[in-house]
Amino acid sequence: MIAVKEALAIIEQHKGSFGSEVIPFEQSVGRILDEDVMADRDFPPFNRAAMDGIAISMSDWEKGMRSFPVSGEQFAGAPQQELTHGTCLEIMTGAVVPKEADVVIRYEDITIENGKASVNIEEVSQGQNIHPQGVDSEAGTILIPVGKQLTIGDVGILTSVGKVEVKVRRLPKAALISTGDELVEPHETPLPHQIRKSNIHTLATLLKKAGIDFTIFHINDSKEEITREIGEILKSYDLILMSGGVSKGKRDYIPEVLEELGVKKHFHRVMQRPGKPLWFGSNESTTVFGFPGNPVSTLACFMVYCRYWLQSSLEMKVQNQHAKLGREIRFEKELTFFASVSVKNELGELIATPIKGNGSGDLVSLSLADGFIELPAEKSIFKEGEVYPIYLF
Ligand SMILES: Nc1nc2c(c(=O)[nH]1)N[C@H]1C(S)=C(S)[C@@H](COP(=O)(O)OP(=O)(O)OC[C@H]3O[C@@H](n4cnc5c(N)ncnc54)[C@H](O)[C@@H]3O)O[C@H]1N2
Ligand code: MOO
Numbered sequence: 001m002i003a004v005k006e007a008l009a010i011i012e013q014h015k016g017s018f019g020s021e022v023i024p025f026e027q028s029v030g031r032i033l034d035e036d037v038m039a040d041r042d043f044p045p046f047n048r049a050a051m052d053g054i055a056i057s058m059s060d061w062e063k064g065m066r067s068f069p070v071s072g073e074q075f076a077g078a079p080q081q082e083l084t085h086g087t088c089l090e091i092m093t094g095a096v097v098p099k100e101a102d103v104v105i106r107y108e109d110i111t112i113e114n115g116k117a118s119v120n121i122e123e124v125s126q127g128q129n130i131h132p133q134g135v136d137s138e139a140g141t142i143l144i145p146v147g148k149q150l151t152i153g154d155v156g157i158l159t160s161v162g163k164v165e166v167k168v169r170r171l172p173k174a175a176l177i178s179t180g181d182e183l184v185e186p187h188e189t190p191l192p193h194q195i196r197k198s199n200i201h202t203l204a205t206l207l208k209k210a211g212i213d214f215t216i217f218h219i220n221d222s223k224e225e226i227t228r229e230i231g232e233i234l235k236s237y238d239l240i241l242m243s244g245g246v247s248k249g250k251r252d253y254i255p256e257v258l259e260e261l262g263v264k265k266h267f268h269r270v271m272q273r274p275g276k277p278l279w280f281g282s283n284e285s286t287t288v289f290g291f292p293g294n295p296v297s298t299l300a301c302f303m304v305y306c307r308y309w310l311q312s313s314l315e316m317k318v319q320n321q322h323a324k325l326g327r328e329i330r331f332e333k334e335l336t337f338f339a340s341v342s343v344k345n346e347l348g349e350l351i352a353t354p355i356k357g358n359g360s361g362d363l364v365s366l367s368l369a370d371g372f373i374e375l376p377a378e379k380s381i382f383k384e385g386e387v388y389p390i391y392l393f
């Protein structure tokens with residue numbers, strides 16, 4: 001059995017790589033950019049009026065002019081005009097500042113009467129209310145660097161530079177497999193000795209949230225069936241997430257079958273609760289997580305290990321989150337404890353309060369949980385106010 005830290009290090013060593021793909025910008029938020037996005041022109045691309053008003057020349061102002069005949073209008077979307085010295089042009093926000101003009105004065109600061117604009121303020125400065133060409137970014141500079149996870153703010157940049165399609169890192173194609181003779185579909189009525197599947201649908205929801213395509217399978221607890229089905233599934237998927245069948249039970253065949261099928265075991269069992277029997281391995285094309293079947297274990301193992309594998313594989317820069325314990329908790333075993341917690345934000349601080357539940361089979365208590373807090377194996381008393389890593393759903 002290995003420690004959590006060692007398990008994570010092994011996962012990092014066995015990260016995947018799925019190449020890249022080109023997708024429409026509409027689908028790009030959350031994806032990892034696989035090219036630099038450059039400014040195709042200056043930002044802004046011309047001296048842009050930042051206020052509605054009039055455009056004048058500073059040299060006229062310096063000569064003492066305070067009243068300017070209006071010689072025309074410069075609207076947004078119209079080609080640049082040339083200002084005749086000794087006059088002004090009315091100008092709208094977003095318009096190109098006319099040639100020879102270098103000051104924009106707001107309508108609030110002028111009075112227009114009989115075709116003449118009189119300025120009502122004492123001072124103006126060269127360039128006022130003008131957003132100069134190239135000040136935000138010059139043509140050719142990198143606006144979004146390779147490796148960045150695209151955000152809402154990036155959509156505006158992509159479209160501004162004409163990137164209707166963008167190269168991103170491809171995501172793994174996943175298979176989700178539930179195992180167990182006791183499981184029936186959610187729409188079915190279970191017999192007294194059966195239960196409805198839940199883990200696989202929780203995992204499916206997590207993958208959907210991550211934008212990962214998946215197919216759901218079910219395999220019964222028969223060694224022949226497991227061998228046949230997994231043998232087939234291994235041929236077409238980058239990632240297999242399984243739930244159940246990895247512990248010590250007489251029909252927990254998953255670890256031995258995977259190894260017989262040539263999937264190399266990288267570790268089996270981690271010094272943690274929940275999720276101790278976690279199995280992780282891979283062959284040249286497919287990575288396999290065998291999550292322990294108890295619902296809280298499956299979820300915790302996905303949150304801690306599978307997400308880490310995805311982040312490593314996609315070379316994402318991730319900042320680990322931490323939270324303060326909302327109340328004292330004791331855990332005597334020499335295992336890392338991933339405690340289910342409800343989380344609230346109190347004046348900018350995350351407060352994680354452990355949820356009372358009945359162990360890793362208690363999926364009802366998960367309804368109150370927002371994530372897991374990681375309490376290290378070396379300690380057994382965790383005091384209110386202490387800060388620990390947190391994995392939020
Ligand atoms: N002798 C030992 N027994 C067990 C140990 C151990 O160390 N020694 N470990 C326990 C721990 S910890 C866990 S966690 C479980 C892991 O069990 P398996 O991964 O082998 O899973 P199963 O035996 O197939 O099922 C366990 C439990 O989970 C339910 N389950 C499974 N799949 C689903 C699903 N898709 N949706 C909902 N529930 C599911 C299943 O019905 C069982 O109740 O082993 C302990 N035993
Ligand atoms: O890992 Mo098991 O999840 O402790 O029940």
Ligand SMILES: [Mg+2]
Nearest residue numbers: 245247249252
């Ligand atoms: Mg079992």
